[in-house]
Amino acid sequence: MELGELLHKERDYSRDEIIYLLNLKDTRDIHKLYSRAQEITNEYFGNMVYLRGVIEFSNYCSEHCMYCGLREENLILPRYRMTAEEILQTSKNIYNSGIRTIVLQSGQDSFFDTDLVSYLIYSIKRQFDVAITLSLGQRNFEEYKTWKIAGADRYLLKHESANPKLYATYHRKAKLDDRIQHLKYLKRIGFQLGSGNMVGLPLQTVEDIADDILLCRELDVDMAAFGPFIPANNTPYQNKKAGSTELTLKTIAVTRLVMRSSHIPSTTSLDSIDTFGREKGLAAGANVIMPNFTPHPYREKYLVYKNKRGIKFEPSEAHLAIKNRIEAAGKKVAYSKGHSLKMRVTA
Ligand code: SAH
Numbered sequence: 001m002e003l004g005e006l007l008h009k010e011r012d013y014s015r016d017e018i019i020y021l022l023n024l025k026d027t028r029d030i031h032k033l034y035s036r037a038q039e040i041t042n043e044y045f046g047n048m049v050y051l052r053g054v055i056e057f058s059n060y061c062s063e064h065c066m067y068c069g070l071r072e073e074n075l076i077l078p079r080y081r082m083t084a085e086e087i088l089q090t091s092k093n094i095y096n097s098g099i100r101t102i103v104l105q106s107g108q109d110s111f112f113d114t115d116l117v118s119y120l121i122y123s124i125k126r127q128f129d130v131a132i133t134l135s136l137g138q139r140n141f142e143e144y145k146t147w148k149i150a151g152a153d154r155y156l157l158k159h160e161s162a163n164p165k166l167y168a169t170y171h172r173k174a175k176l177d178d179r180i181q182h183l184k185y186l187k188r189i190g191f192q193l194g195s196g197n198m199v200g201l202p203l204q205t206v207e208d209i210a211d212d213i214l215l216c217r218e219l220d221v222d223m224a225a226f227g228p229f230i231p232a233n234n235t236p237y238q239n240k241k242a243g244s245t246e247l248t249l250k251t252i253a254v255t256r257l258v259m260r261s262s263h264i265p266s267t268t269s270l271d272s273i274d275t276f277g278r279e280k281g282l283a284a285g286a287n288v289i290m291p292n293f294t295p296h297p298y299r300e301k302y303l304v305y306k307n308k309r310g311i312k313f314e315p316s317e318a319h320l321a322i323k324n325r326i327e328a329a330g331k332k333v334a335y336s337k338g339h340s341l342k343m344r345v346t347a
Contacts, residue, residue, distance in 0.1 A: 007036040018210040037253035037285030050338030052101040053094030056294040056302040057082040061107025069232030069303040095128040108137035118150040125151040131337040156194035162215040196225035200243020222340035227269030230305035249284040256285030261341040272309040
């Protein structure tokens with residue numbers, strides 16, 4: 001099949017076709033891929049970019065992910081937990097900025113137990129008309145259910161790698177199957193589901209990335225998130241090479257072709273390895289940006305990787321800078337909750 005035909009195919013891309021697209025080398029071909037992805041994005045979202053305000057409320061973590069700066073073994077990283085009052089104040093800042101999704105993100109920190117997280121969800125929902133996304137790592141099934149009932153709308157849990165061998169290598173022998181069971185359960189009890197992985201992790205191949213995309217399709221995720229791997233200080237992978245802008249953009253674009261209406265963020269990690277990372281992501285099929293509202297002095301301590309962009313800024317400045325960049329790129333900020341388009345079908 002020639003490229004033009006492949007780019008206009010409706011759904012059901014095969015694994016080989018996905019690999020073929022990820023392997024495109026010719027600059028003109030790659031640009032055809034990006035522009036087809038953007039065309040599909042426009043069909044579903046127009047030129048609107050959805051914003052989600054992120055609060056990184058704790059960097060304590062009981063996990064051992066080889067790539068992540070928050071891993072428990074990193075004794076050099078100063079740890080923090082925001083208080084409930086600080087989290088509610090930051091939620092108010094997000095609400096006052098006009099953004100209508102609040103993402104509560106942390107390391108895997110059991111201090112924020114079932115009750116405390118429920119209290120946060122309930123308090124935020126009572127005060128502000130927003131959607132809430134939880135990104136707290138792999139917790140237990142009862143907790144997910146309680147948090148759903150407390151009012152949380154979405155759960156973001158990246159599968160990180162769809163290759164079971166690599167998954168076990170990155171996560172001290174943890175099982176990919178378990179992660180997938182969690183993702184399926186979250187979806188089943190009614191969360192809008194976000195998943196995805198890093199691009200350019202050590203040992204990862206293009207075939208693995210194709211399987212990552214296929215897993216997102218199989219899970220029918222509402223958001224698929226891909227950012228480049230960037231080495232983090234004080235981790236086993238601190239001297240490894242970062243993922244590339246190009247392969248990340250190709251992954252975003254191919255995912256847009258395969259997933260059509262799912263949300264896809266243009267991530268902070270992509271923006272951290274490339275001056276125009278956000279813009280390039282938006283031009284290759286992404287339609288979501290997640291500005292970081294974590295206040296100082298915590299902001300500079302949520303170091304999942306090196307040279308994270310924007311940590312020195314005031315949160316409100318960071319948001320405005322992003323808004324300006326979106327508008328300069330000819331797009332518009334959507335100040336709405338930005339629920340999954342799939343919800344409309346069932347709602
Ligand atoms: N603890 C939660 C989320 C916090 S980390 C969880 O396990 O889901 C948020 C995301 O940062 C992770 O899902 C991972 O994909 C990304 N991340 C971690 N280390 C990274 C690195 N070195 N480079 C790029 N992204 C990284």
